[in-house]
Amino acid sequence: MKDNYSFTKEDLEEIEKIKAKFPEVMPATLPVLWVAQRRFGHVEPPVQQLVADTLDLPAAHVHGVASFYTQYYKEEKGKYVLDVCTTTSCQLCGGYKMLHYLEDKLGIKAGETTEDGMFSIQSVECLGACGYAPMMQVTNDVYVNNLTEEKLDTVIEDLKDGSMPDFESVGMPQFEKRK
Numbered sequence: 442m443k444d445n446y447s448f449t450k451e452d453l454e455e456i457e458k459i460k461a462k463f464p465e466v467m468p469a470t471l472p473v474l475w476v477a478q479r480r481f482g483h484v485e486p487p488v489q490q491l492v493a494d495t496l497d498l499p500a501a502h503v504h505g506v507a508s509f510y511t512q513y514y515k516e517e518k519g520k521y522v523l524d525v526c527t528t529t530s531c532q533l534c535g536g537y538k539m540l541h542y543l544e545d546k547l548g549i550k551a552g553e554t555t556e557d558g559m560f561s562i563q564s565v566e567c568l569g570a571c572g573y574a575p576m577m578q579v580t581n582d583v584y585v586n587n588l589t590e591e592k593l594d595t596v597i598e599d600l601k602d603g604s605m606p607d608f609e610s611v612g613m614p615q616f617e618k619r620k
């Protein structure tokens with residue numbers, strides 16, 4: 442874990458624009474944490490401190506927000522973070538089978554990162570796509586629905602080649618035009 446992090450000039454300009462959208466600074470915490478995670482790949486405690494200093498907010502507040510949401514990575518992750526849902530609907534439809542297949546395929550357990558830094562696997566709670574179970578999310582972005590072992594094979598190959606999965610995936614609104 443590095444101790445010294447700093448935002449770029451472009452980041453700071455973006456942060457000023459974010460702050461200008463709110464009557465007070467506290468609600469800017471969420472989007473500024475995103476700016477930080479995009480810049481550093483995670484929001485480990487020194488990054489949380491940077492966000493707190495930049496927004497002139499208590500570190501405890503920023504830590505509280507960062508630790509509440511699993512979408513903020515509190516430790517370094519791989520380039521791609523594979524969130525396999527193992528809550529009820531997905532569990533009943535083979536979520537754990539998919540998780541264990543992925544673990545065997547990548548040689549790591551949930552919560553770990555491959556040695557080459559390419560992939561992290563996480564077992565996560567419901568991601569709101571229960572009708573498409575079992576499903577997984579790729580790095581807080583594309584949902585890959587109705588998982589099968591064959592789909593996982595293809596997703597991993599696609600990601601190794603640098604392209605996002607191309608199934609009946611549902612992107613978050615800001616990423617819908619990715620394909």
Ligand code: FES
Pocket residue numbers: 526527528529530531532566567568569570571572574576
């Ligand atoms: S239970 Fe998996 S998305 Fe809801």
